[in-house]
Amino acid sequence: MPRKIRMGMIGGGKDAFIGAVHRIAAAIDGQIELVCGAFSSDPKKSKASGRELFLPPDRVYGTYEEMILKEKELPEGERMDFVSIVTPNFMHYAPAKMALENGFHVICDKPMTFDLEQAKDLEKLVKKSKKLFGLTHNYTGYPMVKEARHMIATGKIGKVRKIVVEYPQGWLATPLEKTGQKQADWRTDPKRAGAAGCMGDIGTHAENLAEYITGLKIQSVCADLTTFVKGRKLDDDGNVLLRFRGGARGILFASQISVGEENNLKIRIYGEKGGLEWFQIEPNTLIAKWLDKPTQIIRAGGNYGNLSKSALAHCRTPAGHPEGFLEAFANIYRNFANALRKVESGKKPNEIDLDFPTVKDGVRGMAFIETVVEASKSKEKWYPFKK
Numbered sequence: 001m002p003r004k005i006r007m008g009m010i011g012g013g014k015d016a017f018i019g020a021v022h023r024i025a026a027a028i029d030g031q032i033e034l035v036c037g038a039f040s041s042d043p044k045k046s047k048a049s050g051r052e053l054f055l056p057p058d059r060v061y062g063t064y065e066e067m068i069l070k071e072k073e074l075p076e077g078e079r080m081d082f083v084s085i086v087t088p089n090f091m092h093y094a095p096a097k098m099a100l101e102n103g104f105h106v107i108c109d110k111p112m113t114f115d116l117e118q119a120k121d122l123e124k125l126v127k128k129s130k131k132l133f134g135l136t137h138n139y140t141g142y143p144m145v146k147e148a149r150h151m152i153a154t155g156k157i158g159k160v161r162k163i164v165v166e167y168p169q170g171w172l173a174t175p176l177e178k179t180g181q182k183q184a185d186w187r188t189d190p191k192r193a194g195a196a197g198c199m200g201d202i203g204t205h206a207e208n209l210a211e212y213i214t215g216l217k218i219q220s221v222c223a224d225l226t227t228f229v230k231g232r233k234l235d236d237d238g239n240v241l242l243r244f245r246g247g248a249r250g251i252l253f254a255s256q257i258s259v260g261e262e263n264n265l266k267i268r269i270y271g272e273k274g275g276l277e278w279f280q281i282e283p284n285t286l287i288a289k290w291l292d293k294p295t296q297i298i299r300a301g302g303n304y305g306n307l308s309k310s311a312l313a314h315c316r317t318p319a320g321h322p323e324g325f326l327e328a329f330a331n332i333y334r335n336f337a338n339a340l341r342k343v344e345s346g347k348k349p350n351e352i353d354l355d356f357p358t359v360k361d362g363v364r365g366m367a368f369i370e371t372v373v374e375a376s377k378s379k380e381k382w383y384p385f386k387k
Helices: 017-027 043-052 064-073 093-101 116-129 143-153 182-187 198-214 309-313 325-344 359-377
Strands: 005-010 032-038 082-085 105-108 133-135 160-168 218-226 237-244 249-255 266-271 274-279 285-290 296-299
Touching: 005 017, 005 064, 005 325, 017 032, 017 325, 032 043, 032 064, 064 093, 082 093, 093 105, 093 116, 105 325, 116 359, 133 359, 143 198, 143 266, 143 274, 143 285, 143 309, 160 198, 160 237, 198 218, 198 237, 198 249, 198 266, 198 359, 218 359, 237 359
Parallel strands: 005 032, 005 082, 082 105, 105 133, 160 249
Antiparallel strands: 160 266, 218 237, 237 249, 266 274, 274 285, 285 296
């Protein structure tokens, strides 16, 4: 494929936060170009968004159904190669299903679907279609997250014993949804967000990060979900004890009523020989603590030969130049694009090409949501992770 990979977008139009993030991330490496879109459930808003993005009017569609069917009819050299779905949760499944059934690869925002049943159905469709499916758990794209994963996989800190992951925010400490704020409105609505609020929105990021870095799977949970803001229909705070396969224990808390917190995702992992610590707010730094030597500060940097192959592959600048949220997001899009290019050319993607969250991570995320919600209501102390 000696050309740019062509992307279509569903959702993410005018006034949408995450759509712009996806477009920036996809464009950073110059490998992907946005060629079409159905940017809103309102056809007029979709057309207006397309004009602002300077897309040809005939490639801006009123519905995602129209986009998928008309793009399929275009010659192979013109139609989109994959679709990026950046709608609220309840609008992920149907367009992803239709895209896969019509021969298009898919990238989808998280959580992957409205419920676990839909997630499992998508997993079957991906397998049947043999198309790529990427999920934008963007925090897995940071170089120092890759380094932490490598250190654990190669036994540097010994067998993992304890995992502590937290994701506090404070933006929903008041009933913001009652003011008409769009992002708060759908995230607190069970008809659009699904079974969980805070735990679905950001708790799934914490769950995914813990499993990605350690390679361990959650086996059972003890959960306590709370809705602090009066009148809110979904949880805005949650505390979960975790048991992992292999014996490790963990603590996960996610909160959107922690006043003063911005996006304070943090993870600490303790093994038999050492511990690791990573903060999303200071993403270029990984702290390693040891039994028999001083604490070590490991820094991201494309010119650091001491980093693992995986971490170096995701560093974009020399040491001392900050890399952040957009670059991590872009790493997922770049890997997905590299894998897609090889698959469409009849070649086999390598390990780094395939280093992006997949439909299997999406199923785990939905199982986590439903497990935690049910566990919080259960009288049982330990509740098994749903399969």
